[in-house]
Amino acid sequence: MLCSSKTLSHSFSPFRFRETFLHLLSLCNSQSLQEGLCVHSPIIKVGLQHDLYLNNNLLSLYAKCFGVPQARHFFDEMPHKDIVSWTTLLSAHTRNNHHLEALQLFDLMLGSGQCPNEFTLSTALRSCSALGEFLSGAQIHASVVKLGLEPNPVLGTTLLDLYTKCDCPVEAHKLLAFVKDGDVVSWTTMISSLVESGKWSEALQLYVEMIEAGVYPNEFTFVKLLGVSSFGFSGMGYGKVLHAQLIRFGVEMNLVLKTAIVDMYAKCRRMEDAIKVSNQTTEYDVCLWTTIISGFVQNLQVREAVNAFLDMELSGILPNNFTYASLLNASTSVLSLELGEQFHSRVIMVGLEDDLYVGNALVDMYMKCSHTTTNGVKVFRGIASPNVISWTSLVAGFVEHGLEEESFQLFAEMQAAGVQPNSFTLSTMLGACSKMKSLTQTMKIHGRIIKTKADIDIAVGNALVDAYAGGGMADEAWSVICMMNHRDLITYTCLAARLNQRGDHEMALKVITHMCSDEIKMDEFSLASFLSAAAGLGFMETGKQLHCYSVKSGFKRCNSVSNSLVHLYSKCGSMHNAFKAFKEINEPDTVSWNGLISGLTSIGRISDALAAFDDMRLSGVKPDSFTFLSLIFACSQGNLLNLGLDYFYSMEKTYDITPKLEHFVCLVDLLGRGSRLEEAMGVIETMPFKPDSVIYKTLLNACNLHGNVPLGEDLARKCLELDPSDPAIYLLLASLYENAGFPDLGDKTRKLIRERGLRRSPRQCWMEVRSKIYLFSAREKIDKDEINEKLEFLISEIKNRGYPYQENEDKLYHSEQLALAFGVLSLPTMAQISINKNSFICTHCHSFITLVTQFVDREIIVRDRKRFHFFKDGQCSCRGGQT
Template sequence: MMLCSKTVPNSLSVCRFRETCLQLLSLCNSQSLKEGTCVHSPMIKAGLQHDLYLSNNLLSLYAKCFGVGPARHLFDEMPQKDVVSWTTLLSVHTRNKHHFEALELFDIMLGSGQYPNEFTLSSALRSCSALGQFDFGTQIHASAVKLGLEQNPVLGTTLVDLYTKCDCTVELYKLLAFVKDGDVVSWTTMISSLVETDKWTDALQLYFKMIEVGVYPNEFTFVKLLGMSSFLGLGMSCGKVLHAQLIRFGVEMNLVLKTAIVDMYTKCRQMEHAIKVSNQTPELDVCLWTTIIFGFVQNLQVREAVNALVDMKLSGILPNNFTYASLLNASSSILSLELGEQFHSQAIVVGLENDTYVGNALVDMYMKCSHNTTDGVKAFRGIASPNVISWTSLIAGFAEHGLEEESFQLFTEMQTAGVQPNSFTLSTVLGACSKMKSIIQTMKLHGHIIKTKADIDIAVGNALVDAYAGGGMAHEAWSVIGMMNHRDLVTYTSLAARLNQRGDHEMALKVITHMCNDEIKMDEFSLASLLSAATNLATMETGKQLHCHSVKSGFERCNSVSNSLVHLYSKCGSMGNAYKAFKNITEPDTVSWNGLISGLASNGHISDALSAFDDMRLAGVKPDSFTFLSLISACSQGSLMNLGLDYFYSMEETYHITPKLDHYVCLVDLLGRGGRLEEAMGVVETMPFRPDYVIYKTLLNACNLHGNVPLGEDMARRCLELDPSDPAVYLLLASLYDNAGLSDFSDKTRKLMRERGLKRSPRQCWMEIRSKIYLFDAREKIGKDEINEKLEYLITEIENRGYPYQENEDKLYHSEQLALAFGILSVPTMAPIRINKNSLICTHCHSFIMLVTQYVDREIIVRDRKRVHFIKGGQCSCRSHS
């Protein structure tokens, strides 16, 4: 292929020499052979450098073989240039991602007076797409229209690519205008552009239109469509239709297409179909094997994934970095450190331990499977070029190990290293803020998120809402929600859950209105969370509305929702409805039975609660620690001391459940109420836990019931050593002295409480009437409003009928009395009056309500902190008040 300078043709043979050069350049261009450039020097010697056709062919070869620099150098030396010359140079810039320079060349070309063709415009449009230069792209589009090229199929596909990648909504009929008389390549390119920008529905519509106009898809069309089928919300049905159509159109099953079909079935969790397709032809490569292994991992079939690796190696195909990354992810999914270490060893043997993908999977595996962070950090340090995923896995690992402060430090290190966080990184760090309830860190991150405009990502917005709500800043959480471009189910479900955790149940229920305004439908998790809020407020009407919604939406059969309904009706004192909700559960679990047992016990149905426990055992459902808390508490309420003791000691002996501190508190309460105070004190001193404030207070209450002053004084002293600021201890001790006839001591105790500036915590009652919550606080007996007048009337009636009513010592109307008067005035006569209280009902109010029901024919249901009181006809379901 060498041309000697001595054989340069004379003027008579120039034409023949030119033909030889053209043939040589054509051959080398077709095979990208750089040897063809040897004609460059003889061309100049023969004076052919002015031959534009020959020069353009030479320029094309330089562009293919040597890239941008040499091609540009030759272009600048060319004495003449036409549209082909400019297009060739522009194309090589675009292919090599020199997009800014490409657009500069396009401007220079237009300034030189040359008119672009469809290929020139196509290259310029591709550079606009890559740079997101939508305005420049529309100018080029306008130029195409002026030149009469708007219907050109080459330009049509590049225009679609521009508009879709620049996130410009293009109606389907406009897209179709671009591909008039287009071939399968044009249509497939357009479909590909839509798929790459997640416009899956538009891509599918374009596919159907393609078939309608008589252009039949090829294997590349189906590869693109199969890749998006799992995102359409149609699942396997869409993928199976595409699979059937490619068979119908007779598309050849090559390896790339087979891999796409297998990938589709694995994502739809149909591994049986995936394996069947993989066996249809004998061709297998590392991509297909890795797809199969990844599918098994996704479906948590780890044993099958390992077996596939063995078969892959036996077939002579070596795993690559993606294969090992998938297998390490499998180890993480089953938390098997041993399996992960085996794959780590294999990756080292083949020299992949420093690969970024493998390294990321190693960090994730060690952080999830190991008891410490040492191995995870070591794996991270071994990655040659840690990327954002590497850093995020490390940060998440530290947060999962409870090392939130260290995760914040790593986040700072990541930014110092020049790696910018993505939405997953920010969500992870915000999750750590939520765990720590660190408002300062949350606010710092919020500032960073606003600066980097990361708040447009819904996952980041949701994590920010969760962090603020978890830190007790509900107002800020609502503010973030208001600024979010989009909200979803996670936004409101996490907010409701956090508000519930912090006891702001009324605010949690307001989430329902916002969900309706955003047209977001509840799922079983959001329903359970909102039912929990209604349960804690004992708002029967709201709970029933949520119950109706659960039936209509089909979530009533979900255990989480059904269990919440059992709790709701139990707390509202409607055990009939609670039992119906329980009976509707197909397979009651431990939580279901616990809800029924505790509900029956708190509503005073002690024997039914104990019977439910027997039914639970017969059903084969194992009790847990909460079950026994409910049982021992029920025995305490029902004065069934011996049975309660049997339940306590059977926990470890029969059910192998180690009693916790809460169980010992219940045991002390059981013994104390039964008058076995010394035995209760023995439990306190010998239990395997350090006694806390609650257990001393429980025994103090028992001493008050049975008048044991010395032990009561000892318990009060111990309580005050642990918490000297609780007024309830002073009041219990004063009551103990009063009952023992030691009024001087009781007066001194109350005086000491006042001197220390301690006041009884505000006692509140609330009622729900016509879906509205009314709150009541204790107040002095002043004012002439309707509620006060009703109370004065009730008290007068009690006194006139000769009932033994004694004025309460603090001369205040208690919140229960105010709620009762309001209920008599507002609740329909046939409906029970439901009162909810944030503390135990006091003896005075309990007696008052019982006296009122002796001449007012109403059922009063009071739910206090401990139990539900059904009061009617002068009787209460609790049989006594203690």
């Protein structure tokens, strides 16, 4: 009897073991405890390794505790598999963002003959949504219909999510009507999908439709919607309405919802309202406190952020990694290395130095706040597994410190480590290309962008436009713009600014037309760029139109626009309007004063320019290097040698401004005009820069003025060593010989230009008449037209009146003469004629225009490469000193 009892007990032991194993596995699965896997070995020992139910539980635990690879290994060794097995592994893939592998696994399951259930299908659909796989999702939808599972709410909401993310609003709305007549879960799912896809207006519109359909939102609906309205101050109105409606609908203010409301007000720059909401209930957790701290940081209220952190600790709630990351961001926002180091020490004390989020914030803080990259690199090397944010912060830091070459080395190291760059990384590297003006690197990165389809990101597209335009490849920049799916204000502002920097002002103004085509309105920054382009070309009419736009749009109060207006009118020679624009600036800054001083200098009002500088100092505005460039040039034009020298030497001594090469060029011009040629040569030989052809040509021109042939010949020789193909050097030398009484040497020098095939850039003039631009180049006298006829009339009139006039040696009408004749023909009688020139006005044309104004009652303004010439009643503002 005892023996039979033992036998019976032994026969039931596997069953009892099975129940125990199941209980343990269920408990461990619920809490994701890896200790539960210790029963795997006993299961095999007692012979239960073929039990499908036990194996499915083990599979689930493997997936939760060790991830997809271990779970897949166990799955492959399972002797039997059912739909639960496949769904468990499929869910593990989806949960760990292995979406492509999940869909491949789903196909394998179908190939094995297993019939999916609603959970399998829902999991596969989630992977389709994540990948944007519309066709795969539609095929699964067909299976849903075939299996009669379409009314299932779980599948319905998953399908809603798929079609919303794949930009199929019609299909989504049809499903919404079909699934349980659109319950709150279905509506909220669709709203959530729209929010995650960045379709803010569609999400809010769907919420309105939801209310109209009689479906009342719950707290989850409002949490999602509040995310819509918190993307800037423009969402403030929507946020307040949603806050009012959740009160009206009686939605309970739980902690998650309160945090969402606080976040909305914080991002809308209403921290007072955010704090009021946080105080409505006594419930606080680390997430809410971190949201409050982050809100203060976003609003640059660093002191308040630190105080909130201290209040949080006093309340007994411990900060987490996100809290410290926000505080480190606060240090970065005010560039306080000391504050950042204090929070770094706190991070070490609480043992969060290995956290990825904190590590990334530390790298960013040290890179932006420190004068060196040492600490940033040290923190980065301490991160166990740096992600794309870590690498991007490091690379961006090197670019900001001017270490572009090293940033490219890090970029290569990042890719070698298997970390793929995101749009921010690529934009940063393109910024480095722009700084280096490296077109080779730009094209390499462009190739990678095309290969990875990163060009759909507008930030990457804008950075690419900036890099190409900054490198002088305007056509490539335009090609990128044409290929971009979307363009914004930054796209066109970057392009216009870069075109201005390269002197292509006409192309910069054409950007306005493209902006209008894209229905993009100018802001104060783009407007300033366009005003600068108009100033560069001397287009008064275009500038006035932009001025009107600035007034209508309310941008006139912006300093960048006001400064551009001062610059515009100064460059167009209209100092009356320039003064008016300057006086309307509430607090003129250095740029404002520089525009006024340089404008006065360019029209020859030297004493007024120097008086403006005195006013600038008295107002407490500090001058910069450009201020002194204008002052030294003014002294050079006004023959104020000693004062000019005082200004030059006061730069470093009084204002701690290190002179640049262009300041030494101005100094040499100043000394040269004052007959101190040897001293000017001494400046060139002792200055801390390698001399270029410009500074030698400046002194060569002074030798021409004072007839110093030996020094002039030596300078010409030095110039030709640096730039042997520059015809201007030969022309200056020829002029020196001719003025010194050596016409034969002058002729020989000019002959060298022809023999060596050297050509000057064409001398051109342009005028703006009724918002249209007219370009003039020198052309032969044989062309008989209205302009030539008018020129012949003016010349004959000069001769008939007995004024001295000599025909052009080259038998061509110069561009200034052609422009003048056109202006007389096209503009109303007595109207001012404004001519812009890309080179210095020649002596012949200067004399010609002076004579014309003796019998033509007009003011004629010529802006050449250096200054303005105001001709009136046979006189010029330069008093004959046009060189």
